[in-house]
Amino acid sequence: MHIRFPFSRLAVAALLWLGALGPVSAQDLSALARPDPAASSIGAGPGGGIALRLDLSQPVPYRVYTLDGPPRLVADFREVDWNGTDPGALIDTDRVRAARAGAVRPGWSRLVLDLSGPQAVTTARMSRDPVSGRARLDVALTPTDAARFAAQSRAPEAALWGLPAAEPMAPPRRRQDGTRPLRVVLDPGHGGIDPGAEREGVREADLMLGFGRELAEGLIRAGFEVVLTRDGDFFVPLETRIDIARQAHADVFISLHADALTDGHATGSTVYTLSDTASDTASALLAERHDRDALLAGVDLSDQDDVIAGVLMDLARTESAPRADRLADAIVAGLKTHVGRLHKRPRLSAGFSVLKSPDIPSVLIELGFLSAQEDRENLTDPAWRAKAVAGIAEALSAWAIEDAAQADLLRR
Ligand SMILES: [Zn+2]
Structure with missing residues (x-):
């Protein structure tokens, strides 16, 4: 199943994604996902586009958006440990000039790709291998014009940082394990x-x-x-x-x-x-x-x-x-x-x-x-x-x- 979302919904998408991790315990959430560079790539996509693939040791909440001046793709994760991984080494296309990654604030890490031109996110999808438990994030971008790119590119609301537990959706309850009434x-x-x-x-x-x-x-x-x-x-x-x-x-x-x-x-x-x-x-x-x-x-x-x-x-x-x-x-x-x-x-x-x-x-x-x-x-x-x-x-x-x-x- 592909996940498509207009940028106007990104803020909500990020919020929901945090809520969507119901089955994951608090302990799991505090764990860091580690990227596997050998299974990850930043390459050319169809139609002049870009294909980003990131292989992670486990699924984590994330959000993807673009920023203008200069054009960038930003992927925020909660949380990926980028220590020892150089995302620049993953680049295999001249449509991406450079890549950097690291912690951005407590509980969040960020991957930034500098784009050679305006590109819009068309799909972003995280899937989990049911056997290994590893996660794969696939992001596809396609070329767009400068005006549209500028209009669509903005950071999600600052309010999204450090989400308080109560808003606007309550965090899901830990999966029932027979120790309390359903x-x-x-x-x-x-x-x-x-x-x-x-x-x-x-x-x-x-x-x-x-x-x-x-x-x-x-x-x-x-x-x-x-x-x-x-x-x-x-x-x-x-x-x-x-x-x-x-x-x-x-x-x-x-x-x-x-x-x-x-x-x-x-x-x-x-x-x-x-x-x-x-x-x-x-x-x-x-x-x-x-x-x-x-x-x-x-x-x-x-x-x-x-x-x-x-x-x-x-x-x-x-x-x-x-x-x-x-x-x-x-x-x-x-x-x-x-x-x-x-x-x-x-x-x-x-x-x-x-x-x-x-x-x-x-x-x-x-x-x-x-x-x-x-x-x-x-x-x-x-x-x-x-x-x-x-x-x-x-x-x-x-x-x-x-x-x-x-x-x-x-x-x-
Ligand atoms: Zn009815």
């Missing part, structure tokens, strides 16, 4: 001016608020800590739901829905995880409609998508995505045990924006379809809902144990 954020879908699906006088927003409260009670009884993204009939933008989960230091995020489908006769519960490509057309339409509903309610998702989804999230996702998958599998199993029949394909994926927290395993449960009479009867039946609560609670307990064991394996 904190579950429940997200009753829709609300307020966005009622969600409506059939036969039943509103999805009301139904999911009620179910969210019942599930919260059940989970608290089972020993979990629970936070609701809304506990009333009011509108909560999608990005706010993600923020709430973050501020609450959620271990897990579960969005609750009971949508209606316009065609086909779908019944039964479905559990969704996030993916770029939906597992089927109905799922794609569903995710699309969720986002559109939020748009109609006055939220600009173009911005949100860019911020939450677009940038620098790959590394955190490599860990949280399989955790979310296992959680979704567990919920399917738990629901099957307690409520019986599920949707014919109970495990699906689609691009739901509300699932885009990079480092919190997030799933979306379509508890049933308001468009199906049978599901409507189940959803409005307290006894059926109690079974669903039992199934989800059981699933979370099972997942928490398995997930803690996985975390333990990773640490070794």
Whole structure:
């Protein structure tokens, strides 16, 4: 996956990246990454451009931007130990005149390339080798004109230096390891001016608020800590739901829905995880409609998508995505045990924006379809809902144990 970001978003990108290192412990963060010059290069890229490749002993938060007068590419890292490495020796193109690197202030180090002409960053991507744990940063630049370069080149806000812990996103919680209660954020879908699906006088927003409260009670009884993204009939933008989960230091995020489908006769519960490509057309339409509903309610998702989804999230996702998958599998199993029949394909994926927290395993449960009479009867039946609560609670307990064991394996 490529990460593309306009310069106007760079400040945010850097902030998010710090937040995105959820699975990494504080101890890991204080460690220095070391570059391997033999596997790194500064060379010519396609179309008159430049290709920078940096091989590091481990992933670290970073940001990339350009500065003018003279034209430079700057890469800041938190933190790379440049002692004993001469980045100038990596240059293999006349498009870069010189390179230097070193500590720039406590906790930050910087690599600067002096460019022969104006070049714009087109992609910046850090990937991690799952086996060796080593990281590779690839930055691609392409020629641009002087006016555009001058307009785009500026240092990120000084406020980014020495980020205080609380702003604007709370630091992620250390991955749960079974030694403390799991904190579950429940997200009753829709609300307020966005009622969600409506059939036969039943509103999805009301139904999911009620179910969210019942599930919260059940989970608290089972020993979990629970936070609701809304506990009333009011509108909560999608990005706010993600923020709430973050501020609450959620271990897990579960969005609750009971949508209606316009065609086909779908019944039964479905559990969704996030993916770029939906597992089927109905799922794609569903995710699309969720986002559109939020748009109609006055939220600009173009911005949100860019911020939450677009940038620098790959590394955190490599860990949280399989955790979310296992959680979704567990919920399917738990629901099957307690409520019986599920949707014919109970495990699906689609691009739901509300699932885009990079480092919190997030799933979306379509508890049933308001468009199906049978599901409507189940959803409005307290006894059926109690079974669903039992199934989800059981699933979370099972997942928490398995997930803690996985975390333990990773640490070794
Ligand atoms: Zn919904």
